[in-house]
Amino acid sequence: MAEGTITAALLVIGDEILSGRTKDKNIGYVAEYLTNLGIDLREVRVVPDVEEEIVGAVNALRSRYTYLFTTGGIGPTHDDITADCVAKAFGVPIDVDPRAVEMLLQRMRREDLNEARLRMARIPHGAELVENPISRAPGFRIGNVIVMAGVPAIMQAMLDNVAPGLVKGEPVLSETIEAAGLPEGLYAAGLGEIAKAYPGLSIGSYPSYSPSGFTNQIVARGRDRAALAEAAARIRAMLDGLRAGQS
Amino acid sequence: MAEGTITAALLVIGDEILSGRTKDKNIGYVAEYLTNLGIDLREVRVVPDVEEEIVGAVNALRSRYTYLFTTGGIGPTHDDITADCVAKAFGVPIDVDPRAVEMLLQRMRREDLNEARLRMARIPHGAELVENPISRAPGFRIGNVIVMAGVPAIMQAMLDNVAPGLVKGEPVLSETIEAAGLPEGLYAAGLGEIAKAYPGLSIGSYPSYSPSGFTNQIVARGRDRAALAEAAARIRAMLDGLRAGQS
Numbered sequence: 136m137a138e139g140t141i142t143a144a145l146l147v148i149g150d151e152i153l154s155g156r157t158k159d160k161n162i163g164y165v166a167e168y169l170t171n172l173g174i175d176l177r178e179v180r181v182v183p184d185v186e187e188e189i190v191g192a193v194n195a196l197r198s199r200y201t202y203l204f205t206t207g208g209i210g211p212t213h214d215d216i217t218a219d220c221v222a223k224a225f226g227v228p229i230d231v232d233p234r235a236v237e238m239l240l241q242r243m244r245r246e247d248l249n250e251a252r253l254r255m256a257r258i259p260h261g262a263e264l265v266e267n268p269i270s271r272a273p274g275f276r277i278g279n280v281i282v283m284a285g286v287p288a289i290m291q292a293m294l295d296n297v298a299p300g301l302v303k304g305e306p307v308l309s310e311t312i313e314a315a316g317l318p319e320g321l322y323a324a325g326l327g328e329i330a331k332a333y334p335g336l337s338i339g340s341y342p343s344y345s346p347s348g349f350t351n352q353i354v355a356r357g358r359d360r361a362a363l364a365e366a367a368a369r370i371r372a373m374l375d376g377l378r379a380g381q382s
Numbered sequence: 383m384a385e386g387t388i389t390a391a392l393l394v395i396g397d398e399i400l401s402g403r404t405k406d407k408n409i410g411y412v413a414e415y416l417t418n419l420g421i422d423l424r425e426v427r428v429v430p431d432v433e434e435e436i437v438g439a440v441n442a443l444r445s446r447y448t449y450l451f452t453t454g455g456i457g458p459t460h461d462d463i464t465a466d467c468v469a470k471a472f473g474v475p476i477d478v479d480p481r482a483v484e485m486l487l488q489r490m491r492r493e494d495l496n497e498a499r500l501r502m503a504r505i506p507h508g509a510e511l512v513e514n515p516i517s518r519a520p521g522f523r524i525g526n527v528i529v530m531a532g533v534p535a536i537m538q539a540m541l542d543n544v545a546p547g548l549v550k551g552e553p554v555l556s557e558t559i560e561a562a563g564l565p566e567g568l569y570a571a572g573l574g575e576i577a578k579a580y581p582g583l584s585i586g587s588y589p590s591y592s593p594s595g596f597t598n599q600i601v602a603r604g605r606d607r608a609a610l611a612e613a614a615a616r617i618r619a620m621l622d623g624l625r626a627g628q629s
Contacts, residue, residue, distance in 0.1 A: 151588055153423045154554070155414030156601060162409075162428070167402030176400045178435075181409070181426035184586070188425075211567045212587040213574035243567075251570030269591065286591045307401070320458045320490075323498030327460035339431070340459040341398055344516065344533045354403060 141174045141304035144196040147181040148207040160287045161206045173304035189220035207285030211251040222259035232258035242271040265293045305358045310367040314351040325373040333366045388421045388551035391443040394428040395454040407534045408453045420551035436467035454532030458498040469506035479505035489518040552605045557614040561598040572620040580613045
């Protein structure tokens, strides 16, 4: 199913990312995953475990993009407040959901289901559950908001479970052109001209640095296969011309 | 110099992060670096190379936090629009800055300083330059906004150059307590009680998962050394009690 441009935002929730204690691994994964589904990730935010920050970001982002994905804050401890914040953002009640309790009971005995663990079964009214094959405590989807765990392996499994139900966009095609040996400053003018000629494509130049120097790659991205091939050919020809001029 | 709570936001600029092509390495680095300076990183945003998105985010974040750091978008190619966007956000003119030209000339000959490379010397009026010891094209600071390169090695060097001029906060102290062998759901209630007793501390529980199971760490953070030591002792005693109850 392809219906034009489908957009998304990602909200990463957690003090531990902002303190630097935990290095986020979800942003890059979600970005690549959504790109492969033809969904354009347009914005990422990282906010602390503070109710007003989470509620504010959920409402700002869910109204702006087709989907909002969140990671983090759905465990059993006091600092896990994501589900309550999402309920508040939507203005709906939140309660222990019997379907979620059943899922938790796949991993633990009923007598071990204490109050803290039951917090993991608190689901906003009207949400659909997202299964967690690893530790069972589910994520959920309410409206266009998909709430996932922060632990990367669990987040990834939840994304796999939610993906079939997402509206996909046209896949974005991309061409990577190695600018080996050529500095950005030499091809910037030519590249800018080409970028101007293809306003429907996104063309970028990406330097990476190692002690032996810079290596630059040019990436052209877009949904029009013919335009992309044409632009890539023009970029390669432009670089070849510069190389010939250098030698 | 310590003057109460000093806050910061980080704005990561670049299509390549949102497409997943480039995996960001700056968020975790900046988070840890600022934490070590006693500066509280409160929010991170990632936005694309789109003028209105960058201008909007710069203005939203610079008004809310003591400092705003940006990474990315200050190279010579057409997609490098950060300096112009920051000038627009501040409502100041932007021009080729002779001081920045001098810096570029440390790395290239004047005859190689073409129009594209001169873009790297475009600096908003009123900004101070931030030296780049690697490729010379400077970052800059205007008001409370610090504009840095996206290439991690260069960003890190710029951060070192700007750090001495930042107002620092009281350092945040932290205690990490291994909850080895204990599931979160077992200590969540006790931990919640302790967290409630120390509202000035931030106490979190962080699971990490490997195929052999979960390993949990509890982290308590705060600026009150005595309260932190007391809370950590209570957490350790609580965990010991649970371990004794289990065996």
